[in-house]
Structure formats: structure tokens, C-alpha cells
Amino acid sequence: MNTSSRWSRAWHTVHPGRNPLARREDRIEAFVVIVAIVLVVLALPVAAAVASGVFAARAEQAVAEQATRYRTEATLLEDGAPIAIAGRSGVVHDTAPAEATWVTREGDRRVGEVEATRGIRAGAKVPVWLDESGSPVAAPFTVADARILGIGTGAGLWLAFIVVVLAGYRCGRILLDRVRWARWQEEWREFAPR
Numbered sequence: 205m206n207t208s209s210r211w212s213r214a215w216h217t218v219h220p221g222r223n224p225l226a227r228r229e230d231r232i233e234a235f236v237v238i239v240a241i242v243l244v245v246l247a248l249p250v251a252a253a254v255a256s257g258v259f260a261a262r263a264e265q266a267v268a269e270q271a272t273r274y275r276t277e278a279t280l281l282e283d284g285a286p287i288a289i290a291g292r293s294g295v296v297h298d299t300a301p302a303e304a305t306w307v308t309r310e311g312d313r314r315v316g317e318v319e320a321t322r323g324i325r326a327g328a329k330v331p332v333w334l335d336e337s338g339s340p341v342a343a344p345f346t347v348a349d350a351r352i353l354g355i356g357t358g359a360g361l362w363l364a365f366i367v368v369v370l371a372g373y374r375c376g377r378i379l380l381d382r383v384r385w386a387r388w389q390e391e392w393r394e395f396a397p398r
Contacts, residue, residue: 227387229380240373247365255358262350269344272336277329278306281315284324298322304330308338316340 285300302320307313318332318340335341 227384229384229387233377233380236373236376240369243369244366247362247369251358251362251365254361255354258357259350259354262345262353263347266345266347266350270346273333273341273344274309275331275333275343276306276308278304278318278332278340280304280320280324280326280328280330283326284320284328285322287323304332306332306334306340308334310338312338314338 281303284302298321299319300322301317302324303315304318304320305313305315306318316339318330320328320330324330332340333343
């Protein structure tokens with residue numbers, strides 16, 4: 205089937221017109237297609253608004269975390285966890301908790317667990333992020349992370365909505381096809397004896 209015949213078929217699905225061969229089910233299907241297209245188009249600004257909200261909230265979080273967290277180096281007091289060989293899943297975490305010491309902004313020396321690369325030796329320096337109290341925390345969220353999360357959320361939401369609309373259209377089409385088949389069988393039984 206070439207491209208022009210596909211477009212022609214799609215156009216006639218959406219617009220059966222005054223074709224005397226177009227049945228009620230064909231017109232219902234055309235209406236359902238138009239409603240599906242309108243819903244998908246209307247869902248785009250909703251997804252964009254959600255994406256914008258996620259970005260704004262996460263950008264605030266990023267600014268707050270970057271203002272309260274700082275990076276320093278910790279010295280390992282013990283060897284890091286042994287290097288792990290992947291099992292069936294193939295997933296290996298390249299860091300593991302290890303005992304270390306570090307100095308806070310205020311000059312206090314602390315001892316605790318930090319994430320260290322597997323296989324690293326005692327005495328090695330590892331970068332750590334600390335909060336205002338001097339405790340190890342995750343790296344601060346960045347505005348770029350917030351942007352990626354916002355775009356991903358909006359795109360994911362819109363695509364999920366498209367999948368739901370397409371599934372609804374497909375279910376409706378299956379029901380309409382069953383009605384068509386039943387009607388064709390009924391007509392065949394009526395005209396076959398003639």
C-alpha cells in the first residue's frame with residue numbers, strides 16, 4: 205500500500221462524508237477518531253503545565269540544596285568493599301559504604317560511613333557532600349537535573365495519555381468491528397437465499 209492510498213484511507217476513516225456505503229458504525233468510528241485526536245492535542249498543554257510545575261519545584265529544591273551542601277574530601281579508614289562480579293542481572297553498584305574521616309567547614313573532625321568506590325584502599329581520599337551539620341548527604345540536585353526531570357515527566361505523561369487514548373480507540377474499534385460483522389452476517393442470511 206503506497207503513502208497516498210494510506211492517507212486516502214485515513215481521510216475516509218475520519219470523514220466518511222455522504223457515501224451511501226458508510227454505515228452508522230463508520231460514522232461512530234470517525235467521531236471516535238476525531239475525539240481521540242482532540243484529546244491528544246488538548247493533553248499536550250496539560251502535560252507541559254505539569255512539566256513546568258515539576259521543574260519549578262525541583263529547581264527550588266536545587267537552589268536550596270546547593271546553598272546548604274558543600275563538597276569536601278574524606279579519608280578512608282578501611283578498605284572499600286571488594287569488587288563485585290555481576291550475577292544474572294548484570295547490575296553492579298560501583299560504590300559501597302566504608303568507614304572514613306573528614307573535616308567540616310567549622311574544622312570539626314568527624315568519623316562515619318561514606319560511599320566509596322569498590323576496591324579502593326584505606327587512606328585514599330574520596331569526595332563527599334556534607335550538609336550544614338557536617339553529615340554526609342547525596343550530591344545536591346542541580347537546575348539541569350530539574351530541567352531533565354521536568355521534561356521527562358511532561359513527555360512521559362503525554363506519551364502515557366496517548367497510549368491510553370490509543371488503547372481506548374482500539375477497544376472501541378474492536379467493538380465496532382464486532383457490530384459490523386454481526387450486521388454483515390445478518391444481511392448475508394437475508395440475501396443469500398435469493
